[in-house]
Amino acid sequence: MKLRDIVSFSFGAFRGNRVRTALVLVATAIGVAAVVILTALGEGARTYVTSEFASLGSNLLIVLPGRSETAGAGPAMFVAETPRDLTIEDAQALLRSPHVNRIAPLNVGSVPVSFRQRDRDVPVLGTTSEWIEIRHWTMDQGVFLPAGDPTTANAVAVLGAKVRDELFGSEPALGEWIRLGDRRFRVIGILSGQGQSIGMSMDEVVMVPVASAQLLFNSASLFRIFVETRSRDDMPEAKQDVINTIRARHQGEEDVTVISQDAVLATFDKIFDALTYTVAAIASISLVVSGILIMNVMLVVVSQRTAEIGLLKALGAPRVQILRLFLAEALLLSLFGAVVGLSIGAIGCIGLGQAFPALSFEPPAWAVAAACFVAIGTGLLFGVLPARRAARLDPVQALSRR
Amino acid sequence: MIELTRIERNFKVGDQWVHALRGVDLNIARGEYVSIMGPSGSGKSTLLHIVGLLDRPDAGQYRLDGKDVTTLDEVEQARVRREKIGFVFQFFHLIPRLTAAENVELPLILAGLEPEERKPRVDRVLHAVGLEDRAHHRPDQLSGGQRQRVAIARATIMEPAVLLADEPTGNLDRASGTEVIGVIESLVERGIAVVVVTHDPFVGDRARRQIRMEDGLIVSDTSSTAAR
Ligand SMILES: Nc1ncnc2c1ncn2[C@@H]1O[C@H](COP(=O)(O)OP(=O)(O)OP(=O)(O)O)[C@@H](O)[C@H]1O
Numbered sequence: 007m008k009l010r011d012i013v014s015f016s017f018g019a020f021r022g023n024r025v026r027t028a029l030v031l032v033a034t035a036i037g038v039a040a041v042v043i044l045t046a047l048g049e050g051a052r053t054y055v056t057s058e059f060a061s062l063g064s065n066l067l068i069v070l071p072g073r074s075e076t077a078g079a080g081p082a083m084f085v086a087e088t089p090r091d092l093t094i095e096d097a098q099a100l101l102r103s104p105h106v107n108r109i110a111p112l113n114v115g116s117v118p119v120s121f122r123q124r125d126r127d128v129p130v131l132g133t134t135s136e137w138i139e140i141r142h143w144t145m146d147q148g149v150f151l152p153a154g155d156p157t158t159a160n161a162v163a164v165l166g167a168k169v170r171d172e173l174f175g176s177e178p179a180l181g182e183w184i185r186l187g188d189r190r191f192r193v194i195g196i197l198s199g200q201g202q203s204i205g206m207s208m209d210e211v212v213m214v215p216v217a218s219a220q221l222l223f224n225s226a227s228l229f230r231i232f233v234e235t236r237s238r239d240d241m242p243e244a245k246q247d248v249i250n251t252i253r254a255r256h257q258g259e260e261d262v263t264v265i266s267q268d269a270v271l272a273t274f275d276k277i278f279d280a281l282t283y284t285v286a287a288i289a290s291i292s293l294v295v296s297g298i299l300i301m302n303v304m305l306v307v308v309s310q311r312t313a314e315i316g317l318l319k320a321l322g323a324p325r326v327q328i329l330r331l332f333l334a335e336a337l338l339l340s341l342f343g344a345v346v347g348l349s350i351g352a353i354g355c356i357g358l359g360q361a362f363p364a365l366s367f368e369p370p371a372w373a374v375a376a377a378c379f380v381a382i383g384t385g386l387l388f389g390v391l392p393a394r395r396a397a398r399l400d401p402v403q404a405l406s407r408r
Numbered sequence: 409m410i411e412l413t414r415i416e417r418n419f420k421v422g423d424q425w426v427h428a429l430r431g432v433d434l435n436i437a438r439g440e441y442v443s444i445m446g447p448s449g450s451g452k453s454t455l456l457h458i459v460g461l462l463d464r465p466d467a468g469q470y471r472l473d474g475k476d477v478t479t480l481d482e483v484e485q486a487r488v489r490r491e492k493i494g495f496v497f498q499f500f501h502l503i504p505r506l507t508a509a510e511n512v513e514l515p516l517i518l519a520g521l522e523p524e525e526r527k528p529r530v531d532r533v534l535h536a537v538g539l540e541d542r543a544h545h546r547p548d549q550l551s552g553g554q555r556q557r558v559a560i561a562r563a564t565i566m567e568p569a570v571l572l573a574d575e576p577t578g579n580l581d582r583a584s585g586t587e588v589i590g591v592i593e594s595l596v597e598r599g600i601a602v603v604v605v606t607h608d609p610f611v612g613d614r615a616r617r618q619i620r621m622e623d624g625l626i627v628s629d630t631s632s633t634a635a636r
């Protein structure tokens with residue numbers, strides 16, 4: 007029997023039994039589309055979070071005051087009592103480690119900022135000139151904070167893009183004097199749009215030298231120290247150096263926490279792996295359900311078509327030929343189902359992408375492959391198994407079944 | 409051509425054995441025109457199924473063209489069915505989604521012939537049964553007699569040595585039944601052996617050789633030169 011004839015026989019069978027064809031197509035398509043869309047959701051969330059963390063900068067250690075880990079009941083309570091402040095001097099001491107490339111201290115506060123009559127309450131970040139390199143930020147206009155002794159309180163400010171718009175509208179901002187609290191600062195630079203970073207809009211900040219921020223907030227303590235190591239491989243040694251240095255400066259007490267984005271990323275990776283697998287498990291339930299639907303439809307259909315199988319045998323078709331016919335039919339049908347499902351899945355992903363532009367929805371290849379594999383496998387299995395049983399009957403037996 | 413020796417066929421119904429054939433001996437030569445009559449349940453269909461290799465005997469030997477066909481494997485049996493035997497059923501057994509021409513073409517497709525070889529043969533057999541103008545009608549658009557003629561066209565397209573017909577007129581009125589018998593007899597004229605199982609004496613009496621079955625055995629076997 008010619009391949010072309012096998013295919014056209016299958017299409018004849020599809021046309022001859024439209025309800026069954028539609029049911030199996032829909033069932034397969036739903037199963038595949040569910041897997042594609044659900045895993046794309048999981049992956050979208052993962053890449054979103056990963057890229058958020060990547061935007062923090064590479065080879066980055068973040069030092070924060072206080073210990074977050076509790077090492078047993080007694081000492082933990084003792085340690086937690088009064089963590090010493092992190093100071094600019096602490097930050098500069100970290101530079102002595104050979105594994106540390108750059109550091110940028112950070113303190114944060116909220117201060118009213120005003121220009122002429124307009125004023126706003128915005129987060130003010132105090133840091134040093136290294137910040138822009140460590141965080142890979144870019145300038146829209148002017149320059150970033152000047153290099154030099156970090157304890158010098160220059161009255162200069164760099165504005166986030168949105169703050170600039172709100173205070174100055176279309177007027178030029180560079181060189182103008184703005185008021186932060188009760189101090190005057192000269193605008194020396196405008197940041198280009200930085201977008202979100204861990205929930206904080208970096209377009210809505212004013213950045214000043216760390217010493218000026220200390221005066222503004224009337225506090226010598228730092229919020230964070232950002233430490234850039236020489237390379238990724240230096241991370242563990244750098245971390246140990248940081249801890250040792252701070253301990254030495256804090257009378258032997260280890261009262262800081264050092265986190266690396268690697269650790270955070272790894273945790274999130276684990277969470278999102280779990281999420282993706284959970285979602286894939288849920289999706290495979292829908293595949294199983296559609297498999298059962300396919301099985302039932304096929305069982306009904308083959309029992310309807312047992313007489314046809316008997317006839318084919320009576321006309322001289324051997325068993326293998328009948329099996330080949332039904333195999334081709336099942337294969338074509340589940341292939342179409344998978345293609346329809348993939349299309350629905352792709353459309354769904356595009357739709358999701360439009361609804362949530364910040365996320366990218368791309369189903370992982372393994373999920374797409376597995377979905378198609380399972381869908382086609384189920385279709386083949388349930389298409390061929392009952393046909394195989396029917397093809398084993400003697401022609402009279404098969405013919406008399408109706 | 410067909411040599412049956414002590415063919416037996418038993419069915420188990422519940423816990424009882426039904427002896428449908430109790431050792432039938434039958435020889436049919438090339439080109440013979442045979443009718444098989446007898447009361448209901450006498451084993452006529454069962455016998456025809458065995459001759460057509462649609463069923464297997466429980467005992468006895470079946471030789472076709474001198475070769476024992478009961479011991480052939482499944483693929484070889486299918487081949488014999490395809491090449492040597494045409495079968496016509498009481499209930500036509502046409503595939504409803506296919507047109508008359510497509511139904512007739514089916515054995516050629518299964519045999520793996522090229523489309524350009526198939527077309528003229530389909531046209532020829534449809535013409536032979538007088539249905540060339542119904543080629544593209546589906547079975548539900550045809551009368552019973554027309555359907556049976558399509559079935560005969562399908563059974564003869566492989567040019568078998570023997571046509572087996574199980575009550576080919578059983579579902580037809582007299583007029584279409586006569587048409588169908590006419591078509592069958594034109595095959596006899598072309599030298600194809602025909603075995604017709606029937607309840608209708610009008611049909612059965614037309615055959616040159618008339619076999620009567622009762623209770624799983626052949627009880628009479630008469631050849632009349634006077635027939636037709
Ligand atoms: N598949 C089967 N299972 C059980 N018994 C069967 C089967 N096929 C036939 N029989 C029995 O075998 C006997 C012969 O049946 P068969 O169909 O050959 O009779 P028949 O002469 O063709 O009758 P009819 O004229 O009614 O068609 C009957 O008693 C029937 O009940």
Ligand SMILES: [Mg+2]
Pocket residue numbers: 452453454574
């Ligand atoms: Mg019968």
